[in-house]
Amino acid sequence: MDVQEAVTEGTASVDNGEVKRDGRKQFSMGPSDILEGKLIYDGSVHADGRVEGEVRVSGNIDVASGANVKALLEGANVTLKGQVEGMVTARDKLTLGKNARLSGDIQVRRLQIDDGATLNGHVRMGDFEQQASGQ
């Protein structure tokens, strides 16, 4: 899988945003980066700045504390520290940090919400393999 319809602006491009870590690819954004569109990525994503659209990754997604995300997020482990609007699917675990603000439905296998986080939406917990990892 690779980047599709992804538009990046700001200081980091896809090339210098992509770093290898533990043999796995990581797509890393900075605080002033903007991603609009649909990103399907075989690796992990560190989202910062502004993200709009859809992000589906085989690895993990973590959203930085200053980030503003309006997107559908799907990853194995999803860690939110910033503000997210949209549906979130964590094939394994979703973590809402103490400054996280999530409004949207979530589907998870495991869930951790730290004190201070804000959540508004439906929570579904359990198996969802058939629909989540099909794409």
Place this chain on the structure above:
Amino acid sequence: MTLSSRRPASRLATPVPAENGSNGQRNSVVLGPNDRLVGELYIEGDLRVAGTVEGNLEATGDIEIAGAGKVNGDVTAYNRLTVGSDASLIAGDVRVARLTVADGAKFSGKVSMGKVAVEPSKPAEPEPVLVEATPVAKPVPVKPVSVKTEPVKPVPVKAVPVKPVAAKPAAVKPFEQKGKRR
């Protein structure tokens, strides 16, 4: 057995409930691991559930689902809801000001958070039904029909004076005495 004048032990100074912290402190209710509640519970204070609850919970303070506690129903906590790592909350609606869910907890439901989510539930959970004051039919002011109450004239019943029939003493003719002249 002899009767003793001493007071039975149970009458001796019993521990004052204040020791349990119920005086002056926030009310707190605990459902232990072997406790079970089916129905609705409203608590002015905190609630700790380590047992099983099937029904709706509402507390003005904190709610903690601890240990292997299981709650199956709506949960409203005006302050904080904590779900422990072995606990389970399968809810329809979760309305809380603050929420903490430990990794490992079973948790599902519709979550509404923030003061705004909790406040409206205080007076009445369902939105206030505005009863429109549209008068379906104007109540026609009923005129007090002045019923002239004519004073019923007492029909003078002529009391026909029954003439007392003067029973005339029948004049008894004096019997002529005839034999006198003889």
